[in-house]
Amino acid sequence: MSAALIDGKQIAEQINTENAAEVARLKRDRGLTPGLAVILVGDNPASAAYVASKDKMCARLGMHSEKIALPSATAQAGLLAMIDRLNQQENIHGILVQSPTPKQISEEAVFAAIAPSKDVDGFHPLNVGKVALGDPSGFVPCTPAGVQELLARSGVAVEGAHVVVLGRSRIVGRPVSLILSQKARNANATVTVAHSRSKGLAEICRSADILIAAIGVARFVKPEMVREGAVVIDVGINRVEDPTAPKGYRLVGDVDFDAVKEKAGLLTPVPGGVGPMTIAMLMRNTIRAATMRCGLA
Amino acid sequence: MSAALIDGKQIAEQINTENAAEVARLKRDRGLTPGLAVILVGDNPASAAYVASKDKMCARLGMHSEKIALPSATAQAGLLAMIDRLNQQENIHGILVQSPTPKQISEEAVFAAIAPSKDVDGFHPLNVGKVALGDPSGFVPCTPAGVQELLARSGVAVEGAHVVVLGRSRIVGRPVSLILSQKARNANATVTVAHSRSKGLAEICRSADILIAAIGVARFVKPEMVREGAVVIDVGINRVEDPTAPKGYRLVGDVDFDAVKEKAGLLTPVPGGVGPMTIAMLMRNTIRAATMRCGLA
Numbered sequence: 001m002s003a004a005l006i007d008g009k010q011i012a013e014q015i016n017t018e019n020a021a022e023v024a025r026l027k028r029d030r031g032l033t034p035g036l037a038v039i040l041v042g043d044n045p046a047s048a049a050y051v052a053s054k055d056k057m058c059a060r061l062g063m064h065s066e067k068i069a070l071p072s073a074t075a076q077a078g079l080l081a082m083i084d085r086l087n088q089q090e091n092i093h094g095i096l097v098q099s100p101t102p103k104q105i106s107e108e109a110v111f112a113a114i115a116p117s118k119d120v121d122g123f124h125p126l127n128v129g130k131v132a133l134g135d136p137s138g139f140v141p142c143t144p145a146g147v148q149e150l151l152a153r154s155g156v157a158v159e160g161a162h163v164v165v166l167g168r169s170r171i172v173g174r175p176v177s178l179i180l181s182q183k184a185r186n187a188n189a190t191v192t193v194a195h196s197r198s199k200g201l202a203e204i205c206r207s208a209d210i211l212i213a214a215i216g217v218a219r220f221v222k223p224e225m226v227r228e229g230a231v232v233i234d235v236g237i238n239r240v241e242d243p244t245a246p247k248g249y250r251l252v253g254d255v256d257f258d259a260v261k262e263k264a265g266l267l268t269p270v271p272g273g274v275g276p277m278t279i280a281m282l283m284r285n286t287i288r289a290a291t292m293r294c295g296l297a
Numbered sequence: 298m299s300a301a302l303i304d305g306k307q308i309a310e311q312i313n314t315e316n317a318a319e320v321a322r323l324k325r326d327r328g329l330t331p332g333l334a335v336i337l338v339g340d341n342p343a344s345a346a347y348v349a350s351k352d353k354m355c356a357r358l359g360m361h362s363e364k365i366a367l368p369s370a371t372a373q374a375g376l377l378a379m380i381d382r383l384n385q386q387e388n389i390h391g392i393l394v395q396s397p398t399p400k401q402i403s404e405e406a407v408f409a410a411i412a413p414s415k416d417v418d419g420f421h422p423l424n425v426g427k428v429a430l431g432d433p434s435g436f437v438p439c440t441p442a443g444v445q446e447l448l449a450r451s452g453v454a455v456e457g458a459h460v461v462v463l464g465r466s467r468i469v470g471r472p473v474s475l476i477l478s479q480k481a482r483n484a485n486a487t488v489t490v491a492h493s494r495s496k497g498l499a500e501i502c503r504s505a506d507i508l509i510a511a512i513g514v515a516r517f518v519k520p521e522m523v524r525e526g527a528v529v530i531d532v533g534i535n536r537v538e539d540p541t542a543p544k545g546y547r548l549v550g551d552v553d554f555d556a557v558k559e560k561a562g563l564l565t566p567v568p569g570g571v572g573p574m575t576i577a578m579l580m581r582n583t584i585r586a587a588t589m590r591c592g593l594a
Contacts, residue, residue, distance in 0.1 A: 125430060126426055128427075129423055129429065132426065132428075133425055162501070177490075181492075183492075188492075193489075195478075197456060197457050199487070
C-alpha cells in the first residue's frame with residue numbers, strides 16, 4: 001500500500017483564491033485595503049526569499065504591503081522603534097519580523113513589542129494565551145493554523161482522534177497541540193506532545209491516528225513510528241546535501257518520506273505540503289486583523 | 298497491593314513553613330509585607346469558606362490581607378472599578394476574585410482586568426501565554442503549580458514519563474499539561490490531554506505513568522483506566538450525597554479511590570491531597586508578586 005498524498009499547494013491555492021475575493025469585497029464595500037509590513041533584519045538569503053514571497057502574495061491578493069530591510073548590525077532599540085511606528089501606522093494591519101533575527105536582538109522582546117492586534121504571526125504572549133484559552137480573538141500562528149486547515153480540507157476526522165505532536169516549539173509544536181485539543185470545530189482531539197526527551201517515543205508515535213512531525217530533524221520519523229494507515233503531517237523543512245541537486249542540497253521533511261509512504265494512509269510531501277499553507281494563513285490573519293481593526297469582525 | 302498515599306496536607310505544611318520564613322525575611326530585610334486582596338461577590342457558602350481560609354492563611358504567614366465582600370447583585374462595572382483601585386494600591390501585591398461569580402459578571406472580563414503583575418491566580422491571558430511559552434515571569438495557576446510541587450516532593454520522576462491529563466479546563470487541565478511538558482526542572486514529560494470526547498479513553502489512561510484526573514466527575518477514574526503501579530493525582534472535589542455523613546454529603550475526587558488504590562502505586566486522597574497545595578501555592582505566588590514588584594526577583 002502506498003499513502004495518498006495531501007496536496008498542500010492546491011489547498012493553499014483555494015485559500016488564496018478565497019483571500020483574494022475577501023480583499024476585493026473589503027475594498028469595494030468598505031474602502032478597506034488590508035496592509036502587511038514585513039521587516040527583514042540582515043541579509044540571510046533564505047529569509048530574504050521568504051520575505052519576497054510574502055510581499056509578492058500581498059500584491060497578488062490586492063493587499064498593501066511594505067517591505068522594510070534593515071542592516072544586520074541594527075540595534076534592538078532601533079528595531080523596536082520601527083515596530084512602534086508601524087504599530088501606530090493606520091494603513092498597516094499586520095506586522096511581521098522575519099525569523100531568525102541577528103543575535104544582538106532578542107526575539108522575545110520583538111514579539112512582545114508588536115501590538116497584539118497587529119500580531120499576525122501570533123507570537124505575542126497575549127495571543128499565545130488567547131489561543132491556549134480557545135479565545136477566538138487571538139491570532140493563531142500561521143503554520144499551526146495551516147496544519148489544521150489542511151486536515152479539515154482533506155476530510156480527516158480530528159474530533160476524538162489521537163494526535164501525537166512531535167516537538168514543542170513556540171512556532172509549531174506548542175500552538176498546534178493547543179488548537180487541536182480545543183473544544184471547537186476541526187479540533188476536539190486527544191493530543192499528546194512528545195519531544196526529544198520522551199521515553200518510548202516510537203511506541204507513543206505508533207499510537208497516533210494523526211502524527212504531526214515538527215521536531216526539526218531531517219527524516220526523523222521512520223516507518224516503525226507510524227501505525228499502518230495513519231495520517232502523517234510533515235512540518236519539517238531541512239536542507240540535506242545532495243551533489244546531484246542543482247543547488248547542491250535538497251529540502252526534506254522530518255519524515256523519512258520514501259519509507260513512511262508505504263505505511264501511512266495519508267501523507268504530506270515536502271515541499272508542497274504544509275509549506276504553502278503558511279503564507280496563505282498569514283494573508284488570512286492579516287485580512288482578519290484589518291477587519292477587526294475596523295470593527296467588522 | 299495497596300497504593301502508598303501522597304500526604305498533601307503535610308507537603309503543603311512544609312511549603313507554608315517556607316512561605317512564613319520568606320515573609321519574615323522580607324519584612325526584616327526589606328521592610329516589605331506581601332499583601333493579598335480577595336474579592337467575594339455574593340454569598341455562596343463554599344466560596345465564603347474558601348475566602349475565609351485564604352484570609353486566615355495570610356494572617357498565619359504574617360502577610361497583609363484584605364477581604365472584600367460585594368453583594369450578589371454587584372454590576373460588572375462596579376467590580377471592575379474595584380479591581381482597578383486594587384491594581385493601583387501599593388500594599389496589595391496579589392488580587393483574586395473568588396470563582397464562580399454571579400451570572401451578570403463575565404469571568405473573562407474579570408481575569409483580563411486584573412493587572413498581570415498582580416494576577417496571582419494566573420488566569421490573565423498574558424500569564425497563560427507566558428506559562429505556555431515557559432517564560433518564568435508568568436504566574437502559574439495555583440492548583441497546577443501544586444500538582445507539580447506534589448510530584449516533585451514525593452520523588453516522582455516526571456522527566457520523560459508519560460503524563461495523561463484528564464480534562465482541559467483553564468484552571469487545571471490546560472495549565473498543568475503546559476507546565477509538565479516544558480523543558481524545565483520537574484517537567485519534561487510527554488503529556489497527553491484527554492477529555493470527554495476522547496475515543497479509547499480507558500486505553501489512553503492506561504498508557505500513563507502519571508495520571509492526573511481533573512475532569513470534574515465524581516469517581517470517574519476506575520481501576521481499568523489505571524496501569525498497575527501508576528501514580529494517580531486526583532484534582533477533583535465533588536459533593537456526593539451521603540445520609541450517614543454529618544452534613545448529608547461527602548467530598549470525593551474524580552478517582553474511585555477505594556478501587557483504584559488496589560492498583561495504583563502512589564495516589565492522592567481527597568480531601569488531603571491536592572487541595573491543601575492550592576492555598577500554599579497562592580501564598581507563594583503572592584510573595585513572588587511582592588518581590589517582583591519591588592525588583593527583588
